[in-house]
Amino acid sequence: MKRVQAELKNGIFNLMMKVGNISDESVHRGMRLFKTEVLPQVADL
Amino acid sequence: MKFGFFHTMPWTLHKKALPWPADTGEFDATTAEKLYRSYLDCIASAEQFGFDWLCCNEHHFSPYGLMANCNLMGAALVHRTTSSRLAMVGNLVPMLNPIRVAEEYAMLDVMSGGRLVAGFMRGVPHEYLAYNINPSESYSRLREAIALITRAWTEPHPFAWEGEHFQYRAVSLWPKPYQKPHPRILLSATNEESAAFAAEHRAMMGMAFISDLSVPKRNIEVYLREAQLRGWQPTPGDILIGQATCIAETDEEARAEMIPALAFLNGILMGPMREAQQMVIQQTQFFGKPEIGRAFAGRLAAQDRFFAVVQAPWSRK
Numbered sequence: 001m002k003r004v005q006a007e008l009k010n011g012i013f014n015l016m017m018k019v020g021n022i023s024d025e026s027v028h029r030g031m032r033l034f035k036t037e038v039l040p041q042v043a044d045l
Numbered sequence: 046m047k048f049g050f051f052h053t054m055p056w057t058l059h060k061k062a063l064p065w066p067a068d069t070g071e072f073d074a075t076t077a078e079k080l081y082r083s084y085l086d087c088i089a090s091a092e093q094f095g096f097d098w099l100c101c102n103e104h105h106f107s108p109y110g111l112m113a114n115c116n117l118m119g120a121a122l123v124h125r126t127t128s129s130r131l132a133m134v135g136n137l138v139p140m141l142n143p144i145r146v147a148e149e150y151a152m153l154d155v156m157s158g159g160r161l162v163a164g165f166m167r168g169v170p171h172e173y174l175a176y177n178i179n180p181s182e183s184y185s186r187l188r189e190a191i192a193l194i195t196r197a198w199t200e201p202h203p204f205a206w207e208g209e210h211f212q213y214r215a216v217s218l219w220p221k222p223y224q225k226p227h228p229r230i231l232l233s234a235t236n237e238e239s240a241a242f243a244a245e246h247r248a249m250m251g252m253a254f255i256s257d258l259s260v261p262k263r264n265i266e267v268y269l270r271e272a273q274l275r276g277w278q279p280t281p282g283d284i285l286i287g288q289a290t291c292i293a294e295t296d297e298e299a300r301a302e303m304i305p306a307l308a309f310l311n312g313i314l315m316g317p318m319r320e321a322q323q324m325v326i327q328q329t330q331f332f333g334k335p336e337i338g339r340a341f342a343g344r345l346a347a348q349d350r351f352f353a354v355v356q357a358p359w360s361r362k
Contacts (some may be wrong), residue, residue, distance in 0.1 A: 004286060005046065007258050008265055011281030014049035014100055014134075014253065015290040018087070019303065020310030021057040022291065026302050027087060030292035031050070031094040038292060039095045045046040 001038075005045045049098035049132060050091035051287060054084045054118070055314055056108035062316030065171070065324075066106050077111060084111075085118070089125035098162065100132040105175035109314045116149040123156045131157055134231060134251065135164020138194070139186035140176040143211055144218070147194040151222045159223035164231040164251075165191055167239070170325030171318045180331035184242070186210050191230070191246060198227040231285065236337045240264040244271035244279070253287030260340075261286065 001013060015034070017027050059071060088099050099122055101115035112118055119131045131153060136146045146165075154161035167187050173180040189208045193216075196204065203217040222228050234240040234250035243250040250268050252261045265284060272279050289307065293299035311319075325331050332338035 004258065008261055008284065008286060009281050010265075010284040010286045012047045012049060012098070012249075012285040014051050014098065014132075014251070014285055014287035015096075016051040016053065016253070016287060017290055017292075018052040018055065018084075019289045019291065020055065020306035020308070020314060022302055022306035024083065024087065026291065026293070027052075030290070031091060031096075033292045033294070034048075034096075035094040039048070042046055043095075 001042050002045065005042075047097040047282065048095070049100045049285070049287075050088065050094075050096040051100040051102075051134075052084060052088050053102065053104075053110040054080070054112050055110055055310075056080070057309075057314075059108050059313050062313050063108075065317040065321040066175070067108055067317040080111065085121055085125070088118075089122055092126045092129040096129060098130045098132045099126065100134050102134050102164075103137055103166070104169075104318075105172050107171075107314070107318050109310075109318060116153060119153045119161070120156070123153065123160075126160075129160065130162050131160050132162035132231065133164050134162075135166045137168035137172055137176075138165045138190040139167055139183045140172060140178040141190075143190040143193045144197060144213060144216060146190070147197040147218055150194075150228065151198060151218060151220050154222040154224055154228050155220050157223075159228075161222070161224070161228045162231055162249075163228040165194075165248075166233055169318065169322060170329075170331050171321035173325060173329075173331070174321050180325050180329040182210065183331055188242075195227060195230075198222050234264050234268060235260075236332075236340065237264060237267045238332075238334065238337060240268040241271045244268045244275060247272075247275070247277055249283045249285060250279075251285035251287060255286065255288065 017030050058076065091099055101112055101118040102110065103112055103115045104110045105113055115133045119133055122131055138146055150161060150163050167183050170180055189210050193206055193208065193211055197216050197218045198221060203215045206213040206216055230246060230248040231251050232243040232246060232248040234243045235252050240250060252264060255261050269279060291299040291303040293302065326338045
């Protein structure tokens, strides 16, 4: 994300997290990790 | 930085790719009812996980997604959420009744207290087969529909519309949108032509499923240059990048889940669409410039590469 944002200077990422038949458990785990681990590192980009 | 949560509401019970148009013999409404409930709960919960936008889209005649009308999903999300933007990404306006789009978007904007992001999509080629609209008219229909919708949103008095594609004796929209003069418009900008089109309409630009950064970078340059020529200056908040994303404890775990999921997406869910899309690309002027059509065909062929794994820095040694 940091690399893409540095190159494209975009202000919005749209994350498609239900991909194909990936399990709903994986999606929910990803959402939790997004909040606790990812967002704190990229919110200020 | 803002983040959107995007969920296509797929029908995931197919085991093999179907030819176009996808037969619905295996569809089961009882199962679909459970899927809708589960999917809506999931999308609504994204607000609690820090997502700023909740995104819904529209596709037809395909197990790729159960959202034939994303505005219905938007309406279902209005009172399950409080602060997130409801981004319809979006209505395929060249093949819809523009007045109906203007009305439904205005309703969503008022009902949500001004949280609508109004996506006006041209649609991918196969939609034109589904709705029996000439793909070669896609840009002119989109252009006219946007002009009509924005006027219907902002014009306080009844007016007549005699366009090339749409005619109305008297238009007087109730309700008008909550946001003034109207909700922010988002347009797809996956090639230079559409990037210039987005700038011309002072709209946000969105690109999804990028395989490398060179194409979006060039499109953004066109968007910024065209906007400057037209007297306005986009901000980073006007540029949306969409990517299939898996977040896991480790990169390896994310890849292990994402690769088969992408194979299912591209092979099973999108199989019928891709077959129809190739037909449209080859036989119509959907893309005004042949090189853009060839580039799109290349994207279809390479789609199993289009994903991002969010690296897990907390897991790195």
